Amino acid sequence: MATRSETRHQSLDDLDHLAAKCPRCSLCKFPPLVAVRSHARSSICPSYDEYKYHSHSGSGRVIIANALHDGRIDVTEGTRDVIFQCTMCGGCDMSCKFSTDIEISEIMFALRAESHERCGPLPAHAQVLDNLRGHGHPFDATGGSKDDWLAEITGVRTGLSKRVLLVGSSYALLPDRRRTLLNLVRLLQVAGVEFTVLGADEPDTGTMALHIGDRDLFDTLARDFVGIFNTAGVEEIVCADPEDFATLRAHFGKVGDLHATVRHAVEVLDEAVAAGSLTLRHRVSHRATYHDPCSLGRRSEEYQAWDGETKKIMGQLIVTDPPRPVNRGTHGVYEPPRRLLQAVPGLELVEMPRRREYAYCCGGSGGVPQAYPEFASHTAHERLDEAGDVGAEIVVSACPGCERNLDGATDGRGVEVLGIYDVLAEAAFGNRG
Amino acid sequence: MNTDLLERIPGVGEHRFDAEGVAVVAPAGVDELATFVRWARAERIPLWPRSSTSLRRSVRPDGPGLVVDMSGLKEIIRVDRRNRVTLVQAGVTFEELAPALEREGLRAVMPLCPRRGKSVLATHIEREATIMPAFQWDLSDPLLCLELVYGSGDQFRTGSAAGPGNLDQQWASGEMQKGPMGPGHADWMRIVQGAQGTIGIATWASVKAEVLPRIETVHVGASDTLTPLVECAYRLLRKNAVDICFIVDANAFVDLVGTTEGSRAEAARRTQPWNLVMSVSGLDYLPERRHAVYSRMLRDEARAAGVRLVDPPLGSGETLLALLRRSSEEPYWKERRRGASRQVFFQTTLEAAGAFCASFAVHAAGAGIDTDRIGTYIQPQLGGRVAHVELIVACEPGTDEVAETGRFADAVAVPLTAEGAFFSRPYGAWAEPAFEAAASSVDILERAKTIFDPARILAPGRLGLKGNPDGYAF
Amino acid sequence: MGSVLGVSGESTLTEEEAAALRDEVVAELALVVGDRWVTAEPAILDGYAWQYLAEAATGERWMARPLAVVLPGCTEDVAEIVRHCNHKGIQFKAVSTGFGAWGAAAQPDSMVQIDLRRMDRILEIDAKNMYAVVEPYVTGNQLQTEAFSVGLNTHIAGVGGQTSVLASATSMMGQGWDGVSMSFSCRNLLGAEWVTPEGEIVRIGSFESAGRWFAGDGPGPSIRGVFRGFAGALGGLGVFTKAAVKLYPWEGPEALEVGGASPYYETEIPEHHLSALCIVDDWKGMAELGYRLGDAGIALAVSRNAPSVMGAVLTADNNEFADIYEVPFVHELYYTLVVIIQADDAEEFAYKVDVLKTILRELDGGMIANLPAHEYTYWLGRFIRTLSRRVKAKGLLKSAPGTLGLFRTFGKRYGYRKLTSSMSALLYEAVVRSGLNMRGVFRFGGTFWTAMGSLASWDNAIKGARVGAQIKKRYIDEGKFFDDGADNAWGGLYENGAYSHLEELACYDPTDDDSGANVIGYIFETNLASAEHFLSLPLNACGPQASTFFSPLCGGYQNWQLAIKNTYDPNNASEGSSYVIPDYKPGRGLRKLAGNVMSDRAEIDLTQDDL
Known part of the structure; x- marks a missing residue:
């Protein structure tokens, strides 16, 4: 088994040269300034909106990294709270890198790992990790098995193949997401996409372990995953859940060499509609807005390993040799879901002020719903308010975490939260299943 | 009056008594003034600064003491076309300054036909309204820098005039006393401005001037009611289309243009109830084009607001413009x-x-x-x-x-x-209601007074500020 | 290197005493704001101790850690906190968006940091009378966005659209890209709500009398003058909780269309707007261009940006910058002004653009601008000819292949047809939205500081820029600053050229051990030169150290500042280490550094433009 030193995870020490450059300018709190469209919806950071201390912004956490590095603070319970009161949505990282090359998200992953090493997990996260270790997914064992959903649909092949639909633990195990999963499968089937699923054998990508900072567990799960898929010669993994998509694309490269191409299901469906193999013929007469899941958008850019040196030329100009690739959130999956929704007859798609790489997080990731449910809920309310600003009747997303967290905050506001697969199913089949 | 005391005035040559029997001293420069103020501070003599030769309420003493008459300081120290600025001593009047600026291709920023003898410095240090709102970026405009003596007797220069360097050194370095702020963390000019002489006495000021247009025409928009004119003024000011811009009712307009019984009667016959007086200019570059663009905007906006464009009630547009660029003829238009x-x-x-x-x-x-x-x-x-x-x-x-x-x-x-x-x-009795309504400012101003005029000798009682608790020598 | 500025120090309390005081303060302030909004958690406090320019203020990575941080929700909370600090004999200092060492504590365990983050409302936009009333945490960009929707615009400080409007207007400086049409922050203030250092709430200007914020001066003298001048008190004279600021006409759409994706967003330049990079031959031409543009009064923005800043704005990272900066057609773009024009309609637009063309013809200059194709080409040709004169004169044409590489790089990104129009769009974004500023200064070495920059006549500002560049050149030659060609003067005109400013930016790596000393040396030397060349007070004339130096040369203003501080803050409760410190004495470090600078100063020669 490989050791930690063979991974490409970066420690706070590795990242200090970047963290030390934080000028505390606050760009990390807003979308890129040229894209600020209103006062009310001009924040990019749910954590800073909720807790309001500078420490709860991207810069604030970089400063905590610096303080830990310099030995000014220890990981107390208070410190740990600040570190984990964050959805890890990557908004700060994207906004900062519009102008600089400070890797805030990487620093925050390192910070979580440091916190985990020094102080262990938050009580709410300890159970998640136990679940992952115990039965291969983050949920309570009483929630059933990852193949339960297969009983509700026919014609689905199981086992490893060239193309595997990675259902993900959330879709497989959360009863309130099951309909959406089944709609996805029906859509793939009717589009003639060949795929298999792994059912109860589907390995977890370790996303939660990664976010909680348990790098050892993540590494173990990731390597297991890579081993299974590489050994079987899987050529393409189609992710239903963008959290898996983001982890596979943005983080697996630090641990191993996954041979399969990783795509998200909306990309496959988008191709099918373009090719005419999936027809959307039924009207869905709603004014809808699309909520970009962070994990399908800015957080899903492919990991780019870099082995180079940082040096100074022209006196004090800091350059990298060879040039260090920088992910700025630009190459997330933004167009396919929009094209799909625009292809739905009768559906009027309107954009929220915060969209694409500078979309506002729903609050449902980073371990926040487990540890700070009120924060998760407030964030969902903020996002739904924004949808209300543009008069949306339905809020469509492509992520079970987003859908679930937003759905829990709709109370009385007359807006419906739907998975994109539900909307497409209605357009394709005349019903949402 | 204690004439013995007057005999001991240092530094300023002789004193005299004005028409109202008030003792007047006229320092010839900042050093004399500072010496005199320090003496007055030590002796607790109230001082009433004035720079204009007219006798409006604001320049008359409100109580016993000595008038400090700055009106004899008549030098226009500098007119700088390139930087659109002039440096004037305290006694320079608009009838002296306006033509001097025009000779250099500049126009003065003026109140509406000021009284003859009205000091430029006094006008702007009192924050009087001026007639070209488009050129006013701050209510302190066009005043920039001041040379002054505080009530403490200390000399000071405000803004970029403070230094480094004296005027000659600054001029040689291309600096024309154009920075109104500071020096440092306070705006010393602003604390003196509007103080009615209670904080300091100025000897000269740098004042913004504007480019003299190649073409300028005056237009009168008329209406039976005020509202359309207000709407029209809002729109044109927002478009920066007009230079001069003010509103007068028929009475004020007649008073403004009519100097004789006959001309007033004629003006009264032709004047509309409400009038928006505006000018449109063409500057150095493409003056005709500029004039045409903004004249068209003026017509469009007047029409949109329901404002009739009419001839001036007396004479031509040219005569009205000439009138607006100068001090009032006698009698002063507000007294006609x-x-x-x-x-x-x-x-x-x-x-x-x-x-x-x-x-x-x-x-x-x-x-x-x-x-x-x-x-x-x-x-x-x-x-x-x-x-x-x-x-x-x-x-x-x-x-x-x-x-x-x-x-x-x-x-x-x-x-x-x-x-x-x-x-x-808030002159005179207005101070009481004004400061009752702005109660939170009172203590701030009282403390400022203590800093700059510790013996409270300058214009005691004005603005409702407390006097010297030990009383005065007069 | 220790405390160069002599304003920071060690805690006067033992650890136990400090801990007890912290607990006490947190418990007491919790009664004012609630438990949630006050803390002494070290991880949170350090978020206020890490500040831009700490290396210069303390010689280290950190400023001092405050005793506690408190987030008031309203003015009354602020007043209560301030009174409490007075009562307890501890200091306080407020920050809004809080960008800079001056917002932090100078001494550990001595100060309560008031973070005004929760006060973030735009209280009013009076579209008719063109003003807005804001709380401290409203940023320039936020206010601008809302102002656009009612046909108005706001001045944004050059530090960037993410920073507080109120802080700039009341407490800092406020130079910006758009000063020619939208003035300087302090001149735009129409009143403020001020919690004095003793905790009294003062409402300045018309609001308290009239219930509306249209005027900021009076009754009587303007209290604005007490709390700010060229600079504000940088947090050292109480707390500002509301500010009314002027808004200005915006002849553009309710919202700007933004295309593309990070890092190449591209704002669509609206109809009747021109974004022009204008070029002339030399500083003499720049002086003329500035004066003529000021007289003409046609511009929304007139901004001078050195080649390195423009190169940074146009590129995604330092590597890309380094590539294009080798091209002479980029690094010789010294004598340029970005001119933005807006107009109400086609006729006014044509007039304004024709004035610009007339001026440029007179000065034998050119421009790259979003003009119709045939005009665009003509003016681009003139631009290239003007630039070529300089490039040829310097014998730099041998680098032409680099130029092709530049066009390839940008052609690939934007498409060849859009190549230079994208430049117009990016400069428009940078200037109108103040949205790309951080690229231009922070990215090169990690941070920057600046010098010269008095608000003065344009001729004087240009002279200052040239003096500043010559001083900086030595620091560059010694490897202390990024080699931006030495002339990296940023600034422009204000109030149609009534006054101007050019500041000399210096970029460096703050993690270098001696970076703080280098910057302080640069400040000291440029301040000295400002005095010797009568360049008016530079922007580094702020704070106790510089005031001590400049005050004797400028009528002793430091004495008056001290009087203001002592009068309004008798308990010295408002932490004023960047403003006025009663009994300030320059530290030994500063005296030593001054000695070093004096023995090794740059020679100033103003006979040549080129360094």
């Missing part, structure tokens, strides 16, 4: 109606001006003042964000009317303040 007047002025917004005029008329009627005696002048300031509303109440010298009008003008500030009028320049 009955020989004297009291002005009540305050700030509000343009859109609220009409309601205050109406309210003023009601108060005036209650005091037995007929509307025939009231002229209204509304001056947009700060690009149209602020309106200086001035009600000019005519009265006949030598009659009870003068005192009655005075009592009314003093008293009406109370209800107007209650209605939301902002007496930003």
Whole structure:
């Protein structure tokens, strides 16, 4: 088994040269300034909106990294709270890198790992990790098995193949997401996409372990995953859940060499509609807005390993040799879901002020719903308010975490939260299943 | 009066007594002035600074003491076309400055036909309204830097004039005393401005000037009511289309243009109830094009607002423009109606001006003042964000009317303040209601007074500021 | 290197005493704001101790850690906190968006940091009378966005659209890209709500009397003058909780269309707007261009940006910058001004653009601008000819292949047809939205500081820029600053050229051990030169150290500042280490550094433009 030193995870020490450059300018709190469209919806950071201390912004956490590095603070319970009161949505990282090359998200992953090493997990996260270790997914064992959903649909092949639909633990195990999963499968089937699923054998990508900072567990799960898929010669993994998509694309490269191409299901469906193999013929007469899941958008850019040196030329100009690739959130999956929704007859798609790489997080990731449910809920309310600003009747997303967290905050506001697969199913089949 | 004391005045040569029997000293420069003020501080002598030769209320002493007459400092120290600035001593008047600037291709930023003898420095240090709101970026404009002596007797230069370097050194380095702020963390000019002589006495000032247009035409927009003119003014100021811009009612307009009985009668026949006076200019580059663009905008906006464009009530546009670029002919235009007047002025917004005029008329009627005696002048300031509303109440010298009008003008500030009028320049009795309504400022100003005029010798009692607790030598 | 500025120090309390005081303060302030909004958690406090320019203020990575941080929700909370600090004999200092060492504590365990983050409302936009009333945490960009929707615009400080409007207007400086049409922050203030150092609430200007914020001065003298001048008190004279600021006409759409994706967003330049990079031959031409543009009064923005800043704005990272900066057609773009024009309609637009063309013809200059195709080409040709004169004169044409590489790089990104129009769009974004500023200064070495920059006549500002560049050149030659060609003067005109500013930016790596000393040396030397060449007070004339130096040369203003501080803050409760410190004495470090600078100063020669 490989050791930690063979991974490409970066420690706070590795990242200090970047963290030390934080000028505390606050760009990390807003979308890129040229894209600020209103006062009310001009924040990019749910954590800073909720807790309001500078420490709860991207810069604030970089400063905590610096303080830990310099030995000014220890990981107390208070410190740990600040570190984990964050959805890890990557908004700060994207906004900062519009102008600089400070890797805030990487620093925050390192910070979580440091916190985990020094102080262990938050009580709410300890159970998640136990679940992952115990039965291969983050949920309570009483929630059933990852193949339960297969009983509700026919014609689905199981086992490893060239193309595997990675259902993900959330879709497989959360009863309130099951309909959406089944709609996805029906859509793939009717589009003639060949795929298999792994059912109860589907390995977890370790996303939660990664976010909680348990790098050892993540590494173990990731390597297991890579081993299974590489050994079987899987050529393409189609992710239903963008959290898996983001982890596979943005983080697996630090641990191993996954041979399969990783795509998200909306990309496959988008191709099918373009090719005419999936027809959307039924009207869905709603004014809808699309909520970009962070994990399908800015957080899903492919990991780019870099082995180079940082040096100074022209006196004090800091350059990298060879040039260090920088992910700025630009190459997330933004167009396919929009094209799909625009292809739905009768559906009027309107954009929220915060969209694409500078979309506002729903609050449902980073371990926040487990540890700070009120924060998760407030964030969902903020996002739904924004949808209300543009008069949306339905809020469509492509992520079970987003859908679930937003759905829990709709109370009385007359807006419906739907998975994109539900909307497409209605357009394709005349019903949402 | 203690004449022994007067004999001991140091540094300023001789004193004299003015027509009202008040002892007057006239320092010849800043050093003399500083020596004198330090002496007055030590002796606790109240000082009443003035720079104009006219005798408006604000330049008359409110109590015993010595008048410090700066009006003899007459030098226009510099006119700089390139940097659009002039440096003038305290006694320079608009009738002296305006032609001097025009010779260099500049125009003076002026109040509406100021009284002859009115000091440029005194005008701007009192934050008087000027007639070209488009060029006013801050209510302190066009005043930039001051050389002054505080009530403490200390000399000081404000803004970029403070240094480093004296004037010659700064000029040689290309600096023309154009920075109004500082030096440092306070705006010393702003603390003196509007203080009615209670903080310091200025000897010279640098003052913004504007480019003299190659073409400038004056236009009069008329209406039976004020509202369309206000709307038109808002729109044109927002487009930066007009240079001169103010509103006068028929009475004020007649007073402004008519100097003789006959000309006033003719003007009265031709003047509309409400008038928006505007000028459109062509500057150095493509003057005809500029003039045409903004003239067209003026016509469009006037039409859109329902404003009729009419001829001036007297003479041509050229004569009106010439009148607006100079001090008032004698008699002073605000005194032409009955020989004297009291002005009540305050700030509000343009859109609220009409309601205050109406309210003023009601108060005036209650005091037995007929509307025939009231002229209204509304001056947009700060690009149209602020309106200086001035009600000019005519009265006949030598009659009870003068005192009655005075009592009314003093008293009406109370209800107007209650209605939301902002007496930003609270002369005389206005200080009481003005500071009651701005109570939180009082302590700040009292403390400022203590810093700059520790013996409280400068214009004691003005602005409601406390006097020296030990009393004065007079 | 220790405390160069002599204003920071060690805690006067033992650890136990400090802990007890912290607990006490937190418990007491919790009664004012609630438990949630006050803390002494070290991880949170350090978020206020890490500040831009700490290396210069303390010689280290950190400023001092405050005793506690408190987030008031309203003015009354602020007043209560301030009174409490007075009562307890501890200091306080407020930050809004809080960008800079001056917002932090100078001494550990001595100060309560008031973070005004919760006060973030735009209280009013009076579209008719063109002003807005904001709380401290409203940023320039936020206010601008809302102002656009009612046909108005706001001045944004050059530090960037993410920073507080109120802080700039009341407490800092406020130079910006758009000063020619939208003035300087302090001149735009129409009133403020001020919690004095003793905790009194003062409402300045028309609001208290009239219930509306249209005027900021009076009754009587303007209290604005007490709390700010060229600079504000940088947090050292109480707390500002509301500010009314002027807004200005915006002849553009309710919202700007933004295309593309990070890092190449591209704002669509609206109809009747021109974004022009204008070029002339030399500083003499720049002087003329500035004066003529000021007289003409046609511009929304007139901004001078050195080649390195423009190169940074146009590129995604330092590597890309380094590539294009080798091209002479980029690094010789010294004598340029970005001119933005807006107009109400086609006729006014044509007039304004024709004035610009006339001026440029007179000065034998050119421009790259979003003009119709045939005009665009003509003016681009003139631009290239003007630039070529300089490039040829310097014998730099041998680098032409680099130029092709530049066009390839940008052609690939934007498409060749859009190549230079994208430049117009990016400069428009940078200037109108103040949205790309951080690229231009922070990215090169990690941070920057600046010098010269008095608000003065344009001729004087240009002279200052040239003096500043010559001083900086030595620091560059010694490897202390990024080699941006030495002339990296940023600034422009204000109030149609009534006054101007050019500041000399210096970029460096703050993690270098001696970076703080280098910057302080640069400040000291440029301040000295400002005095010797009568360049008016530079922007580094702020704070106790510089005031001590400049005050004797400028009528002793430091004495008056001290009087203001002592009068309004008798308990010295408002932490004023960047403003006025009663009994300030320059530290030994500063004296030593001054000695070093004096023995090794740059020679100033103003006979040549080129360094």
